[in-house]
Amino acid sequence: MELWEKIIEVYPEINPTDSFQELGIFLQDDSDGQGAYIAKWEYEKPIPEGLTLGKPGGN
Amino acid sequence: MTRSRDNATNVAGDISGVTAGTGLSGGGTGGTVTLSVDTALVATTSNTMTLTNKTISASSNTLSGVINNTLTTTTGDMIYASSANTPARLGIGSSGQVLTVASGIPSWSAPAAGSFRGCSLYGDGDEPASNNTQTLAPWESERFDTDNFHSTTTNTSRITIPSGLAGKYLVQAKVAWNTTNVTGRRGLTIYKNGASAGHNVAYAGTEYTGGDMSVVMDLAVSDYLQVYCFQNSGSNEPQFNTAIDNAWFSVTYLGA
Numbered sequence: 575m576e577l578w579e580k581i582i583e584v585y586p587e588i589n590p591t592d593s594f595q596e597l598g599i600f601l602q603d604d605s606d607g608q609g610a611y612i613a614k615w616e617y618e619k620p621i622p623e624g625l626t627l628g629k630p631g632g633n
Numbered sequence: 634m635t636r637s638r639d640n641a642t643n644v645a646g647d648i649s650g651v652t653a654g655t656g657l658s659g660g661g662t663g664g665t666v667t668l669s670v671d672t673a674l675v676a677t678t679s680n681t682m683t684l685t686n687k688t689i690s691a692s693s694n695t696l697s698g699v700i701n702n703t704l705t706t707t708t709g710d711m712i713y714a715s716s717a718n719t720p721a722r723l724g725i726g727s728s729g730q731v732l733t734v735a736s737g738i739p740s741w742s743a744p745a746a747g748s749f750r751g752c753s754l755y756g757d758g759d760e761p762a763s764n765n766t767q768t769l770a771p772w773e774s775e776r777f778d779t780d781n782f783h784s785t786t787t788n789t790s791r792i793t794i795p796s797g798l799a800g801k802y803l804v805q806a807k808v809a810w811n812t813t814n815v816t817g818r819r820g821l822t823i824y825k826n827g828a829s830a831g832h833n834v835a836y837a838g839t840e841y842t843g844g845d846m847s848v849v850m851d852l853a854v855s856d857y858l859q860v861y862c863f864q865n866s867g868s869n870e871p872q873f874n875t876a877i878d879n880a881w882f883s884v885t886y887l888g889a
Contacts, residue, residue, distance in 0.1 A: 576869060578765045590867035591817050594765040601766040602861070605790065610766045 577601055577610040577625070584622035604629070713739050751802075752778035752792060753883035756875025759811055760862075763869050767822065767861040770808060770875055772882050782884060792884050793857040800889040802852050804832075806860045807845030809879035812871040815839050817864060819871070821846065824859040838866055843879065849887065858884070 575583075578601060582588050594601060598616030603609060611629045615621050650662035656675045659668045672680045700720045704712060709725030715738060726732075726741025733742045754772035762768045771790050775783055780795045794802075810819050819842055820835035834846040852858075860882050862873045874880060 576763050576766075578763060590764060591865055592765075593818070593865055599765075601763070603763060603766050603768040605760070605769040605771050610763050610768075613767070 577612070580625065581622060585617075585619060602629075711739075748779075750779045750798065750886040751884045752776075752780075752782040753881055754783055754792070755877040755880055755882075758876045759872040759874050761869065762862055762864050762871060762873050764867060765863075765865045767863050768873075770821075770860040770862055770873065770880075770882070772860075772875065774877070776877070776881075776883075788857075790859045791857040792859075792882065794852045794854050796854050798886055799853045800851070801887040802850050803847060803885040803887055804850050804858060804883075805845065805847045805885075806882045807843060807880055808860070808862055808873040808875055809843035810838070810841065810864065810871050811874045812838075812866070813840045814866045814868070814871050817866040819844060819873075820863045822861045822863065823848065823850075824861055825850070825852075826856055827859075829861075830858070835863070838864065838871070845881075858882075 578590070578594065581594075581599065582590060588594070588597065588599075598614075598618070600612070600614035600616075601610050602613040603611075608630060612621065612625060612627050613629075615627055621627060651660045651666045651668065653660040653668055653671075656671050657668050658671045660666060670677060672682075676682045676684075700712060704710075704720060704722050706722070707725055711723040711725075712720050713723050715721035723739055723741075729743070730741040731744045732739055734740070735742070753776040755774050755776065756770065756772050757774075760768070760770060769790050772783070773785060773789050775785060780798060782792050782795060783789070784791075804823060806821055806823060808821060815838050817838050818835050819838050820833055821844065822833035823830045823846070830850065832846065832848045832850070834844050836842060836844045850858075864871045864873075
């Protein structure tokens with residue numbers, strides 16, 4: 575499951591075609607094989623449990 | 634006793650005649666004698682004269698030789714030394730020409746064209762782009778790269794400003810989207826040193842759409858640029874394409 579799908583699963587009020595950035599959710603993938611991560615979280619609700627802010631490994 | 638001037642014979646000390654020497658004219662052997670400067674031979678403060686092969690000496694300086702004014706025949710001509718102590722004429726050049734040096738002497742020539750400096754990149758082809766995720770575009774190949782702005786082996790996503798080339802750059806980027814999906818938007822963003830540089834373009838998702846952007850940026854040595862692509866079709870289906878005929882990421886050095 576992709577990161578954006580995990581977020582929608584927790585917050586079903588978000589539609590897949592909504593602009594996550596306009597909601598304050600910034601996802602990023604540096605094409606380095608580590609997948610997408612949450613670069614910035616300004617959504618009105620907290621980061622879903624099990625997900626973390628920033629790139630895994632801190633790079 | 635006095636002598637009569639009428640019947641006098643010359644005695645020692647009397648002047649019997651005045652002869653005009655070189656540079657003088659006139660003279661005579663009796664009566665009032667006049668000597669005049671011969672202006673054909675002697676320069677005065679008022680006459681006009683041509684000096685030929687003369688050395689003009691002052692108390693401490695010697696002016697040896699003069700530059701002939703006939704050396705300059707045309708308005709705009711210049712005088713230079715074709716060798717030591719040898720004046721020569723440089724004829725006026727043509728409009729737009731600039732003064733340069735060739736073989737050790739000045740000459741006029743057309744201004745040299747500025748040399749291009751920059752790079753242009755493309756990639757391998759389709760790249761996955763998760764929904765609602767800014768995805769970094771890799772650029773594995775170069776059309777050209779004049780100053781090692783880019784590496785095809787290390788951090789291929791980056792264009793890095795090399796030493797000595799800080800300044801203004803025209804930055805251009807474009808990718809294509811290989812989908813018939815028309816939902817949502819597509820876009821790309823220029824990142825500088827790992828963060829959004831605030832330069833992006835977004836456009837509606839249409840079939841096989843592609844968008845490009847151009848911006849002039851002021852960049853320092855070691856600054857690096859990247860391109861992040863975006864789509865929110867609601868699925869992971871659209872991929873962006875970086876193939877040589879579909880995409881580019883380039884910088885053009887404009888000047889300091």
